[in-house]
Amino acid sequence: AQSVTQLDSHVSVSEGTPVLLRCNYSSSYSPSLFWYVQHPNKGLQLLLKYTSAATLVKGINGFEAEFKKSETSFHLTKPSAHMSDAAEYFCVVRLTGGGNKLTFGTGTQLKVEL
Amino acid sequence: SQTIHQWPATLVQPVGSPLSLECTVEGTSNPNLYWYRQAAGRGLQLLFYSVGIGQISSEVPQNLSASRPQDRQFILSSKKLLLSDSGFYLCAWGEKRDYGYTFGSGTRLTVV
Numbered sequence: 001a002q003s004v005t006q007l008d009s010h011v012s013v014s015e016g017t018p019v020l021l022r023c024n025y026s027s028s029y030s031p032s033l034f035w036y037v038q039h040p041n042k043g044l045q046l047l048l049k050y051t052s053a054a055t056l057v058k059g060i061n062g063f064e065a066e067f068k069k070s071e072t073s074f075h076l077t078k079p080s081a082h083m084s085d086a087a088e089y090f091c092v093v094r095l096t097g098g099g100n101k102l103t104f105g106t107g108t109q110l111k112v113e114l
Numbered sequence: 115s116q117t118i119h120q121w122p123a124t125l126v127q128p129v130g131s132p133l134s135l136e137c138t139v140e141g142t143s144n145p146n147l148y149w150y151r152q153a154a155g156r157g158l159q160l161l162f163y164s165v166g167i168g169q170i171s172s173e174v175p176q177n178l179s180a181s182r183p184q185d186r187q188f189i190l191s192s193k194k195l196l197l198s199d200s201g202f203y204l205c206a207w208g209e210k211r212d213y214g215y216t217f218g219s220g221t222r223l224t225v226v
Contacts, residue, residue, distance in 0.1 A: 043204055
């Protein structure tokens with residue numbers, strides 16, 4: 001069965017410094033992977049998705065993620081954090097079978113400090 | 115363009131009362147529709163999904179039910195709410211051939 005593990009429940013960075021949010025996946029097949037962001041009391045917004053095309057995926061707001069099959073990882077990065085990036089981030093994998101169901105990681109809370 | 119509407123934004127209900135949350139999608143046809151719940155301090159849990167009118171799949175046995183009376187309408191219901199039903203409920207839609215979802219803005223349900 002497919003699953004994702006987000007390695008950090010909380011990450012704190014200073015504004016202007018790089019962001020790294022870690023995610024490992026488990027899948028018997030070539031997975032479809034996503035990153036979503038959720039600001040407080042809001043719905044989730046898709047940041048980027050990997051569906052077996054280019055391994056380096058660029059998303060919105062300067063975020064990108066690299067699919068590394070050898071490491072079963074799909075870490076999210078951003079060169080320079082902005083205060084508005086403070087939110088919760090979810091790594092997500094598509095499940096095989098009908099319905100295009102997605103399963104979510106437990107989330108990483110990103111804090112950005114001045 | 116496609117939009118998804120979910121209401122109400124917040125809801126406070128007494129234990130034992132009924133529940134009806136509605137979600138509608140515009141600008142697409144025959145979408146996959148989903149209900150997720152996000153409990154405090156926990157990740158998202160898929161509750162129900164639907165690939166067509168009247169077709170509902172339940173992922174977790176619980177006090178809730180879902181219905182899809184029209185192509186772009188998805189309703190989450192309960193006959194009698196429990197305290198444990200409190201949480202943030204999110205509706206989402208996805209195209210049949212695309213693997214990403216678009217989420218609604220969510221409903222914060224507090225059962226008291």
